[in-house]
Amino acid sequence: MNHHDKRMEDPRYKIANKEALIGTALVIVNFILWYGFAYGLGSGPVEEYDYIFGFPAWFFYSCIAVTVLIFLLVILAVKFLFKEVPLDEEDEK
Amino acid sequence: MNWGVVIPLLLFLVIIFFIGFYASKYLKSSADFLQEYFLGSRQLGGFILAMTMVATYGSASSFVGGPGVAYTVGLGWVLLSMTQLATGYFVLSVLGKKFAIMARKIRAVTLVDFLKERYQSKWVVILSAASIIIFLFSAMAAQWVGGARLIESFTGLSYTAALFIFAVSVLVYVIIGGFRAVAITDTVQGIIMFFGTMIILVGTIIAGGGIESIISDLAAENPDLISPYGADRSLTPVYVSSFWILVGVGVVGLPQVAVRAMSYKSSRGMHRALIIGTVVVGVIMLGMHLTGVFARPVLPGIEVGDTVMPRIAMEVLPAWLAGIVLAAPMAAIMSTVDSLLLLVSSAVVKDVYLNYINPEASAKKVKRLSISVTAVIGILVFAMAVQPPDLLIWLNLFAFGGLEAAFIWPVIMGLYWKKGNASGAIASILTGVGSYILFHSFMPQAFGMHTVVLPVLLSLLAYILFSLLTVKRHSDIQKHVFQKLWSA
Numbered sequence: 193m194n195h196h197d198k199r200m201e202d203p204r205y206k207i208a209n210k211e212a213l214i215g216t217a218l219v220i221v222n223f224i225l226w227y228g229f230a231y232g233l234g235s236g237p238v239e240e241y242d243y244i245f246g247f248p249a250w251f252f253y254s255c256i257a258v259t260v261l262i263f264l265l266v267i268l269a270v271k272f273l274f275k276e277v278p279l280d281e282e283d284e285k
Numbered sequence: 286m287n288w289g290v291v292i293p294l295l296l297f298l299v300i301i302f303f304i305g306f307y308a309s310k311y312l313k314s315s316a317d318f319l320q321e322y323f324l325g326s327r328q329l330g331g332f333i334l335a336m337t338m339v340a341t342y343g344s345a346s347s348f349v350g351g352p353g354v355a356y357t358v359g360l361g362w363v364l365l366s367m368t369q370l371a372t373g374y375f376v377l378s379v380l381g382k383k384f385a386i387m388a389r390k391i392r393a394v395t396l397v398d399f400l401k402e403r404y405q406s407k408w409v410v411i412l413s414a415a416s417i418i419i420f421l422f423s424a425m426a427a428q429w430v431g432g433a434r435l436i437e438s439f440t441g442l443s444y445t446a447a448l449f450i451f452a453v454s455v456l457v458y459v460i461i462g463g464f465r466a467v468a469i470t471d472t473v474q475g476i477i478m479f480f481g482t483m484i485i486l487v488g489t490i491i492a493g494g495g496i497e498s499i500i501s502d503l504a505a506e507n508p509d510l511i512s513p514y515g516a517d518r519s520l521t522p523v524y525v526s527s528f529w530i531l532v533g534v535g536v537v538g539l540p541q542v543a544v545r546a547m548s549y550k551s552s553r554g555m556h557r558a559l560i561i562g563t564v565v566v567g568v569i570m571l572g573m574h575l576t577g578v579f580a581r582p583v584l585p586g587i588e589v590g591d592t593v594m595p596r597i598a599m600e601v602l603p604a605w606l607a608g609i610v611l612a613a614p615m616a617a618i619m620s621t622v623d624s625l626l627l628l629v630s631s632a633v634v635k636d637v638y639l640n641y642i643n644p645e646a647s648a649k650k651v652k653r654l655s656i657s658v659t660a661v662i663g664i665l666v667f668a669m670a671v672q673p674p675d676l677l678i679w680l681n682l683f684a685f686g687g688l689e690a691a692f693i694w695p696v697i698m699g700l701y702w703k704k705g706n707a708s709g710a711i712a713s714i715l716t717g718v719g720s721y722i723l724f725h726s727f728m729p730q731a732f733g734m735h736t737v738v739l740p741v742l743l744s745l746l747a748y749i750l751f752s753l754l755t756v757k758r759h760s761d762i763q764k765h766v767f768q769k770l771w772s773a
Contacts, residue, residue, distance in 0.1 A: 200771075200772045200773065201771050201772065201773065202386065202771060202772065202773040203773060204382065204386055205383060205386070205771070207382065208381060208382040208383035208386065209383070209701065211378050211381055211382065212378060212379045212381060212383070212701065214378060215374060215375050215377075215378025215379050215381070216375075216378075216379065218371075218374055218375070218378070219371050219375050219529075219533065219534060222370065222371060223371075223526075223529060226364075226367065226368075227522070227526060230364050230513045230522075231513060231522050234512055234513040234514075235513075237508075238504060238508035238509065238511060238512050239508070241511070243497070243500070245496065246495065246496030246497035246499075246500055247496060247500065248360070248500065248511050248512075250513060251360050251363070251364070251511070251513075254364060254367075254513075255360075255363055255364055255367050255571060256571070258367075259367065259370055259567045259571060262370060262374075262563065262567070263560075263563060263564050263567060266373075266374050266559060266560055266563045267560050270556045270559050270560055274552075274556055274559075275552075276551075276552045276553055276556070277382060277386075277552050278551075278552075279382065279385050279386055279389055279549075279551060279552060280389055
C-alpha cells in the first residue's frame with residue numbers, strides 16, 4: 193500500500209516537505225551559533241570580556257551578528273532553494 | 286493630559302478606523318461571507334502576511350513586559366528574547382505550502398476545520414474548539430487590561446474610561462471589516478512597531494552617551510548586567526535555551542499564528558513573507574529588549590517594569606515623537622487582540638455552531654451571527670477586563686504554552702505523518718494541556734527548563750503511541766483522509 197501511496201501523492205508535497213526540512217535545518221544552525229557564541233565567549237569573568245562596537249563580544253556575535261547572518265541565510269534559502277508552486281486546485285491543471 | 290503624546294495616538298486611531306471602513310467594502314461584495322470575514326478570501330500578499338504574522342505574535346509582552354524585565358536583568362534577557370527570531374522563518378517554512386494546499390483542498394477557514402477533516406473525529410473538534418475558546422478568551426482579556434493600562438498611563442484617564450476607548454476602537458474595525466481589516470491594520474501597526482523600535486533605541490543610545498558608555502555604566506553598577514547569566518546569575522543556559530520551544534518553534538501550534546498560514550494568495554507571497562517576517566521580528570525583538578537594558582543608566586531606579594517603556598520614550602524623545610513611538614505598544618496590543626477576537630468568534634460560529642448546532646443555517650443567518658458573536662465576545666471581554674476574576678488570570682498563565690502543547694503535534698504530525706490519527710490527536714491534546722497544568726502547579730521549571738518543555742515532549746509521545754496502537758481501528762478512515770488530503 194505504501195508504494196501505491198507514493199505514486200498517488202500530490203507532487204507539490206515533495207517540495208513542501210523539503211522546505212519544511214530547510215526551515216528545521218535553519219533553526220538548528222541558528223540555535224548552535226546563538227548558543228556557541230553566547231556561552232563560548234560569555235562564560236568567563238566579565239572583567240576579561242572583549243568588546244566590539246561597544247558591545248561585549250559574546251553579545252555582539254550571538255545576538256547581532258548571528259541575527260544578521262540568519263537574515264542572509266533565509267534570503268538565500270528562499271531565493272535558491274524554495275520553489276514556487278500553485279496553491280489552488282484549479283491552477284494546477 | 287499630555288496633548289503632544291495624545292494627538293499622534295488619536296491620529297493613529299483615526300487611520301485604523303478608515304482601514305476598517307475600506308475593508309468593509311470587500312465584506313459587502315464578497316460571495317462567500319465566511320471565507321472573507323474569517324480569512325480575507327485567502328488574498329494576502331507577502332508584505333501584509335509578514336506584518337500580520339509579526340504583529341499578531343508581538344504582543345504586550347514584547348513592547349511593555351519584555352523591555353521591563355530586560356531593564357532589571359540586563360543583556361541576558363536580550364539573549365533570551367532572540368530565541369524568537371526563529372518564529373519569523375520557522376512557522377512559514379514548516380506549515381508553509383503543505384498547510385496552505387491542504388487547507389484549500391478542503392476549503393478550511395479555521396484551524397479546527399483542518400483538524401476536523403484530517404482526523405474525522407467529533408472529539409478532536411470539540412476539544413480543540415474548547416481549548417481555543419477558553420485559552421484565547423483569557424489571553425485576550427489579559428491583553429485588554431494591558432492596553433487599557435497603557436492608555437491610562439499617558440492620558441491620565443481612569444482605567445475604565447481607557448478600557449472603554451480601547452474596546453470600542455478594536456470592536457468597530459473588527460466587526461465591520463473582518464479578517465481583511467485585521468490584516469491591514471496589523472500591517473500599519475507592524476510598520477509603527479518596526480520604526481517605533483528603531484527610534485526609541487537610537488534615542489536611548491544618544492541619551493546614554495553612546496553604546497560604550499552605556500555598557501560601562503552597566504558593568505560598573507553590576508558586571509552581571511552585561512553577562513549572559515542575568516543580574517542575579519539566575520539565567521542558566523538550559524533555562525534560556527528552553528525558550529526555543531516556548532517562543533521559537535512552539536509558536537507553530539498557536540492557532541492565531543497557524544490560521545495565517547492558510548490565508549496567503551500564492552507561494553510567491555509566502556516566500557516574500559518569510560524574508561520580511563524574519564527581518565522584522567529580528568529587528569523588533571533585538572531593538573525593544575536592548576532599549577530596556579539601555580534605559581537603565583539613562584533612567585535609573587524604575588521600580589515597576591511595565592513603566593520602563595513609556596517613561597524612557599517620554600524622557601529621551603520630544604513629545605510628538607514619543608507619541609508616535611508609544612503608539613507602537615498600543616499597536617502591538619491591538620493587533621494581537623483583534624486577531625484573537627476574530628479567532629474566538631470563528632471557533633464559536635464555524636467550529637461549534639455550524640458543525641453541531643445548525644449545519645443548515647442560511648448565508649444571511651451566518652453573516653448576522655458572525656457579526657453579533659464577535660460583538661458579544663467583545664462585550665464579554667470588556668466586562669471581564671473591568672475587574673479581571675482570578676480564574677481568568679489563572680487561565681491566562683496557560684494560554685500561550687497550553688495552546689502550544691495542545692496543537693503543535695496534531696498540526697505538525699497531521700501534516701507530515703500519514704499514520705497520525707484521531708486517537709493520537711486526542712491523546713496529544715489531553716496530555717499536552719493536562720500535563721502543562723499539572724507541571725505548572727506541582728513541578729514548575731522541571732530540570733531547570735521552562736514548564737512548557739516537558740508537556741510538549743509528553744504530548745508528542747502520546748500522539749505517536751496512541752496513533753500506532755490504534756492503526757487497525759482507524760484504517761478505513763485513514764484511507765479516506767489520504768484520498769482527500771494527500772492525493773493529487
